[in-house]
Amino acid sequence: MFYRTSGQFKTTYESDQALFPIKQDMVLLVVILAAMYVIFPMFASEFTYKALLVPVLIYSLASLGLNILTGYAGQLSLGTAGFMGVGAYACYKITTIFPEMNIIVALFLSGFFSAAVGVAFGLPSLRIKGFYLAIATLASQFFLVWLFEKWAWLYNYNASGAIEVRTMDIFGLVVTGPNASPMVQYYFVLGIVSVVTFAMINLTRGRYGRTWKAVRDMDIAAELVGINLMRAKLSAFAVSSYIVGIAGALMVFFWKGAAEPNLFDIPMSFQIVFIAIIGGLGSVMGNFLGAILIVALPVVLNLLPEMLGLSIGSATMEHVNVMVVGSLIIMFLIVEPHGLARFWALIREKLIIWPFPH
Template identity: 55%
Template sequence: MFYREAGDFKTSYRDDSQTFPIRLDRMGYYILMFVAFLVVPFFINDYWVNAVFAPFLIYAIAALGLNILTGYAGQVSLGTGGFMAVGAYASYKLMTSFPEVSILIHIILAGGITAVVGVAFGLPSLRIKGFYLAVATLAAQFFLVWVFNKVPWFYNYSASGQINAPERSVFGVIVTGPNTEAWAKYMICLVFVVVLAWVARNLTRGMMGRKWMGIRDMDIAAEIIGVNPLMAKMSAFAVSSFFVGIAGALFFTVYLGAAEAGEAFGITKSFLILFMIIIGGLGSIFGSFAGAAFMVLMPVFLKNVLVGGLGWPTDLAAHFEFMIVGGLIVVFLIVEPHGLAQLWRLTKEKLRLWPFPH
């Protein structure tokens, strides 16, 4: 009834190719931005930011990154945890070596460094494909974590082998370290998420994204029609690692505050983010957010219901979480291989026609 493109006349190409062609979507987007920037920060407290918002926003960045590589360019990677570690340690080294430079620049530079590492580990993708590549990226995962554990230079020779984020501020507001206020944590993550999502959206619908999708759908055919597979794959690895690196940097500096490579960025993290994009939807920006939200909220929800509500021991709840996540992955792959994003798309299709059946 209300959700229609009818009457919303497009008078220019610009209008025609906008991200949200339907007025209601656009309004929804503006309202969401308004709430996210101007309402939530005033009501947020420590519990919400640490349990829900910060992990959701940071994982959303990582999921966007992996989705670019896996969903758009078709290169499966199990090394996400390792690349997040690169971002985290790069930001740590930059923060401690150049304390006078703004942390925003450090985080972006950490993303850049991760991009370089990502390209290095992505080089084999020119020769090997499919799950051969997936296993090859495991090499990145284990090797990088080992390097960060074994080379003392990376953790500034600290006795515990941990890295701790020093206190830094943006425009006079403390954003890292133990004295950070909830809204500051939230805002810095939010700003990065919005900017990066905008970048991802525009990259994936432009020439670059089309090249990636060509490589994903059939690499030889894409090569024949003039896509350079070297450039396409390497750019996918670079952009993806850039996102993942920023996610890692934020994860360490803003969210955790202290990290140890094997524990915070282990193989489980790689799988977690892979699951996010499978459940959310491969090859979809919305899907990255939906998957991240789902995987962050579900454990919180389960914990509240099983431990808080039924009084079960926490380890039992943790095992149930494993079962449910695994089961859901299988169910999603069987029922809806395109994930939550596809469900959302179908809902919108239905809404357009509602209340008529056709």
């Protein structure tokens, strides 16, 4: 009834291959984009930007990167946080060596460093698969964090051992550092996330996406039909690490403002794997849904008792929070093992035929 697809005829190949062949999907997307670009900034406080909106976007982007590799190309990776670190440190070095460079250029350049490192650590994937590959990427995780700690050149021999972000502007508008308005930073992150997401939706629908999916579903069959496995796997590592690197740079430059090496340690890798799995492997939208559940929900839950006028100790609330989020994750995985994106797909299917059961 609300999602009726009857009457929407495709008369050309273009309209059949459109990004959103169903009109309602398009409307939904416009509503979401309008909410993100117009409605949220009208109400959001500094806290909302810094604790909810910006982190959700950055984690979604990182998870999108991982999803390219794990969800689309089927290569399990536990080194996401390490690659994020490469992006962040590369961006830091680029902006300190070339202080005049525009931060957008630096950001997209830093992605190439993480892509290169990603490809290097992706080489074992040509020989090993599954859990064995996961261990190889885990090794990259340990190695990279160790490198961030030991290689003082990376943090400019800083006494604090951390990377710190100075104030930078784009055409006079301050975007990083303490003086940047959270709204500007939000729009910046949102813009980059939108562009990358749009590019990835198209990439995964196209030739590369299909090659990756073929490799994921059965690599021998893919090889037999003429897919170059090496190129497919390494391109997945490159694209994935590129996005993850940008997410890492965004995290330090547009959200946190400073980072210690151990920020990029295993807990964050796992967090991003959880987002990708709970959101749904092999889906773009799932990353956003997963990030909302894993990143934003605990923050909102923390605010609940205060809104309801209850006084619960902050530490107690933290324990409750861990329990609630944990059981929600288990519940969602039982209800729909393929993740939230699949959950939404089912709802959508039901809506299309509603109110008739068949």
